[in-house]
Amino acid sequence: MGNDLGGGAGKANLEVFAQTLLSMALQNKDVLVVTSDSRGSGHLKGFAARLPDQIVEVGVAEQDLVAIAAGLASTGKIVYAVSPACFLTARALEQIKNDVCYSDWPVRLVGISAGVSYGPLGSTHHSLHDIAALRAINNCMIIVPADNLETEMAVRAAAGLQHPVYIRFGKRPMPHLHRPGTQFEIGKAIWVMRGSDIAFVATGEVVAQAVDAARTLKAQGIESTVVSMHTIRPLDTQALLAAASSCKAMITVEEHSIAGGLGEACAAVLMQSGIHMPFRIMGLPDEETVVGSQLEIFEHYGLSGPRLAQTALELLNGRG
């Protein structure tokens, strides 16, 4: 997908993650990555070849992955526990809850190929529950980077955290959404576009779809705000309220179940702030998710650029 904001096609966030991790680990031998037979899917074979002493392989055992990562973190290591998001946040949920969050060890939980990145593989491999599950667990930051810049900055920022964090992203190449040098701060949303008609508050790989929708709408004279809400917890309520007050309607967009995700988090903030506006949560509905590529699934559930533009028009015309 072309994009005139930051300039052109980028890499997969997954690849940027792996490169960033390697460059950090080369500088600091206390940076460790723990994998559960997931170094291939995590693009970490190069890391393993360069720094064999800084990768801990536990086999296909996500519970072990997370608890061992907590143990390593307790000794001062800077640990990234890497596994497909679908397994990491379901199979090892109790380890995340107790060994990481409750015990407050600063493990960087990295859910790769998140959302419907593994779309063709069926629901076993989809992670549409992870944000909801972790939002309900105390002491876990949640970051969903949208593009390469956000990914690199999130992975670097995570190294300095004293508390647990979950970062999730996919494996399809992403367009650059931000100009180089754009500031990234955990908990501070990034404004991608500013407009006064419709506000898209999006997170992760569908931010690009919202940008695409905004471009389509602009051709019809409709101005959009697009906010990349890369940190879902703590939510940037200030940015959310600013986006709400600057536009006539709001659409939240996420590659996640509608239940318990970004949209519901935003709705709760708006309602409790006394803000009532045309509002729509776009995500995956409560049904068995169809099989298909990530983009086909986006299109099917209204998360593609064209379908988001259509939803915006309906909402602005009072037919939403």
Added chain:
Amino acid sequence: MGSVALSDRQLRIKSIQYRLKILKYIKMANAGHTGGSLSCIDILNVLYNRILRVSPQTFGHPDRDRYIQSKGHSVEALYVVLADRGFFGESELETLCRYMSRLAGHPTRKVPGIEHNTGALGHGLAFAVGVALTGKKDGRAYRVFVLLGDGELDEGSNWEAMMAASHYGLDNLIAIVDRNMLQITGPTEQVCRLEPLADKLAAFGWSVRIADGHDIPALTDVLSAVPFEPGRPSAIIARTTKGKGVSFMEYDPSWHHGVPDNQQYEIAQQQLEQLLREAGGGQ
């Protein structure tokens, strides 16, 4: 280690005093895991008074020995021993399970001396593998001791950790199984057969020894002999009796988290005080 070495006799006396305190504070809280605390207290006694290189002054030092109580429900035994070793004041034990107390019904890092929050079963060993891995990577001399319940071994996550521990040759890791043959429903062998436990642990690459989990010299010998083999994690199957020391609690699963009523408490106290007199530590 204690500044003054305690004799076997002194440790036997301590064990009985610990049992009295466990019951006292469980009775005061009207909550607690009585049977398991009485079953593992001799192990904790030997660990904290003879084996572990950790003290309130060195807790937090990167080279300290670690003790991780994976069977978190037997926390009363741990609290009583930590208080006795000076990690926190004994009077705080009176707050066990009370509103806003640090002393929750399962261990947390809020309590001085506690390394990791446990309570859900099947977590401590894998966490300990991570701690032991750093010891190996960084060439540190500390050991990591983990106490597991036998019922706890039903959790598959333990066996994931067993595999990883032997795969990485963690001879700085010692798992102690409190083999009291009971879990909450009843005998472990009826609930979901665990035997042949030693063979299973050995098949997973661990070096295994069996010891009397209530015998101070035997526990001292086995815990002083680790690692049993270089390059392998050590497992100790400590043969114990749930509810040990109080006749009507012994080997009765209903005391898993039973709290004695006033009359039962009085009898239990009398029995333990009798044992104390026999051990030469009576008042």
